[in-house]
Amino acid sequence: MNKTEPYVTLTIENAVGFIEFFHPAHNSLPSDLLAELAKTISDADVNDDIKIIVLKSGGDRTFCAGASFNELISINDEEIGKKFFSGFANVINAMRKCSKLIIGRIQGKTVGGGVGLAAATDYCFATKYAAIKLSELNVGIGPFVVGPAIERKIGVSALSQIAIDANTFYEPKWAQSKGLFMQVYDSADEMDGAILSLAENLCAYNPEAMKEIKNMLWKGTENWDELLAERAAISGRLVLSEFTKETLKRFK
Known part of the structure; x- marks a missing residue:
């Protein structure tokens, strides 16, 4: 795979579907890559050769730097803004519905x-290198689209902490203590061994039971198509504010 060009790939090994995305700018995700990622997740959902999905990114450093900064600074009207921020909403909803x-x-x-x-x-x-940060408030918007997914995992209190303290990277052990990460490993090799072990076990389980487990775990999110669209509209409006425009110019 050419590690200078963006891509989304799906490879299947022993009934495990590995979905990998990559962008040379620290795995940031522009609109076209987000759309491809959402489609790939939906395609994997209906692929009978796949029992379990692993979501990963290319390279050995940044998992994902968030939205494409170049696209962000080019937004010039609310509708384009809403469409831009809907990219992550569509991926999250594809994961939720899978x-x-x-x-x-x-x-x-x-x-x-x-x-x-x-x-x-x-x-x-x-x-142990997987520190997390919600930097949106720092540029004049907020983690509105991803907020519901994060709140569902770590709760309102922890979400408020990282959303308000927008300049700070929080250590992986903190994220583990809040329930975002299940396990934290010293190396990618150790992590990959644990992932393969869990995936292998899951592939031996009843697919219908796992489907019902997923339905149970995501209960209460049935309104997210509408909710995340509303949140995308908020971000699309805020990104046009004078404050945000000036801040983005400084970052550029």
Whole structure:
């Protein structure tokens, strides 16, 4: 795989579907890559050769740097803004609706929307390098779209802490203590061994039982199509504010 061009891939090994995304800018996710990722998750859901899904990113450093900064600064009207922020909403909803359990593999730092992706997995592994940050407030918006997924995993109190303290990376052990990460490993190799072991066990379980487990775990999120669209509209409006525009210019 060419590690200079963005991609989303699906590979199947022993009934495990490995979905990998990559972008040379620290695995940030522009709209086209988000759309491809959402479609790949939905396609894996209906693929009878797949029993379990593993979501991962390419490279050995950053898991996901969040939304594409270049796209963010180019937004010039509310409708385009809403569409842009709906990208992560569509991926989270694809993960939520997927009838198969999704294991997360977080090998390094993850920011903003990337934290939302980690939270939307059903069981998430990480390394000791996988610090998390919600930086949205720092640029004049907020983690509105990914907020429900993160709140569902770590609760309102922990979400408020990382959403308000928008300049700070929180250590993986903190994320584990709040329920975002199930296990934290010293190396990616150790993590990968644990992922394969869990996936192998899950592949031997009753698919119908796992589907019902997933339905149970996501109960109460049935309104997320509408909720995340509303949240995307809030972000789409805020990104056009003078404060945010000026802040983004400084970051650029």
